[in-house]
Amino acid sequence: MQIKDTLHGIATLEATPLKQYLEQRRAVQPMINGEQLSKQRVQIILEHPLSPENLHALTRLQAMIQLKGYSHNTLQSYSNEFHLLLRLLGRVYVSDLTKDHIQSYLLWLIQKKGYSETHVHMAVNALKFYFEQVEGRGREFYDLPRPKKPSKLLQILAEEEVVSLLMKTGNLKHRALLMTSYSAGLRVRELVNLKVLDIDSKRMMVHIRCGKGKKNRMVPLSRVLLQTLRAYFVAHRPKVYLFEGDRGGAYSTRSAQKVLHQAKRDAGIYKVGSIHSLRHSYATHLLEGGTDIRYIQCFLGHNNLKTTMRYRQVSRVKVESIGSPMDELPW
Known part of the structure; x- marks a missing residue:
């Protein structure tokens, strides 16, 4: 407000980009557990902002998680996994994706991102939650394929x-x-x-x-x-x-x-x-x-x-x- 008053009659202050950045930042905040945004995350927000429709989808996901009383860990994990998909979509609306699109994305996570079996399971859970719980498209997404988790022996101290x-x-x-x-x-x-x-x-x-x-x-x-x-x-x-x-x-x-x-x-x-x-x-x-x-x-x-x-x-x-x-x- 002080800057706006100072520039009055001299220049016009365009606040739309700042408003858009703050909206993106607010949606990302639950993913970092109250910590400061890293320079890398700020750069991602500036260079690859979510479309208004996909930003709304992310906030709807977060709101539904909170309404269902899920833990903060779940909120953080699901938001991170969903946000990765949304950034890749650009101007494509997430609601336009089909089950085939999602399966191709999961394959990309394994082949290109090197996701472990456990990490892929987390991504599947986050996407199923959005499409089934937020959008109500359960029949289409209920049986998304999951990689078999390796059987690991527990680490036990004598x-x-x-x-x-x-x-x-x-x-x-x-x-x-x-x-x-x-x-x-x-x-x-x-x-x-x-x-x-x-x-x-x-x-x-x-x-x-x-x-x-x-x-x-x-x-x-x-x-x-x-x-x-x-x-x-x-x-x-x-x-x-x-x-x-x-x-x-x-x-x-x-x-x-x-x-x-x-x-x-x-x-x-x-x-x-x-x-x-x-x-x-x-x-x-x-x-x-x-x-x-x-x-x-x-x-x-x-x-x-x-x-x-x-x-x-x-x-x-x-x-x-x-x-x-x-x-x-x-x-």
């Missing part, structure tokens, strides 16, 4: 490695964070969203609120963990969240992952894996200790028992009891 990991973590806050992650089998977002009041020392339970799928659950509170959390609370005095950042608020997921990676380096552990590997280790160690798999299903928050059954693949219980036929040969 019990001795978990002990070493925790013993080598000298920082009390970091040690408490890793102990909480392992002892309750938490996803990283569940870990950083834990609040002080979620630790119920009277009933010896940990409340996990609004986990994946917005489900609540409770898991047993370890007595060893409780001792560490009490010492941590006295030293750091967290106000709301159990683990808070330097400026308050919940600890970031990125910071939590960095804590684990540093602890693994200090302990000389070279297995790959994120905070989620502690969750896998928790479930596997429970199974090896004789816990009924249906209890493990509840502790992990799995809807389907088949999801929990995969821990039998990496459990040593049956493997050790069977042994090898080499040992039975008549030497």
